[in-house]
Amino acid sequence: MKTKSTVYIVQAAVIAALYAALTILQNTLLPGTASMAVQFRVAEVLTILAVFTPAAIPGLTIGCVIANISSLSVLGPYDMIFGSLASLIAAVLMYLLRSKRLFKLPVAAALMPALANGILVGFEIEFFFVEGGFHFGDFLLQGGLVALGELGVLIVLGLPLARLIEKHGFDKKLLAIK
Numbered sequence: 001m002k003t004k005s006t007v008y009i010v011q012a013a014v015i016a017a018l019y020a021a022l023t024i025l026q027n028t029l030l031p032g033t034a035s036m037a038v039q040f041r042v043a044e045v046l047t048i049l050a051v052f053t054p055a056a057i058p059g060l061t062i063g064c065v066i067a068n069i070s071s072l073s074v075l076g077p078y079d080m081i082f083g084s085l086a087s088l089i090a091a092v093l094m095y096l097l098r099s100k101r102l103f104k105l106p107v108a109a110a111l112m113p114a115l116a117n118g119i120l121v122g123f124e125i126e127f128f129f130v131e132g133g134f135h136f137g138d139f140l141l142q143g144g145l146v147a148l149g150e151l152g153v154l155i156v157l158g159l160p161l162a163r164l165i166e167k168h169g170f171d172k173k174l175l176a177i178k
Contacts, residue, residue, distance in 0.1 A: 019063025118147030
């Protein structure tokens, strides 16, 4: 017998494992592409799942923590804290905006990872990794670069994935655990 809480935990665990595995694999095969300022972290496509299930919120957050632990030697604890917090905020906002649609797509929700990561990770990069102190103009540049990578993933991969999930009725199965 499946209970809602069991399904929720399993969904969150699968999302966390997929996110962490995809990010670690990408960093192994293409070093830096998932952990530098200008990044195209393929695992971020999974953030679109926050539109369909609340289990994506802890799943994405935990997956990000695990993925960022793998780059502790390069980035220290900062990305584990700021990147994971950005993932948590983005996932919550995506879930809250799940019903706002443009051309039947969750465009507003898809913008949230760019916003959250652009601000938090942009701050992290400017404050902890750039020499010479914090400069607002440089923060905007760093945040903009992070946001650009997020937008690339969510627009190029995330919105088509959302369409595919809805077209094949998987959204109904994911939402069955509310």
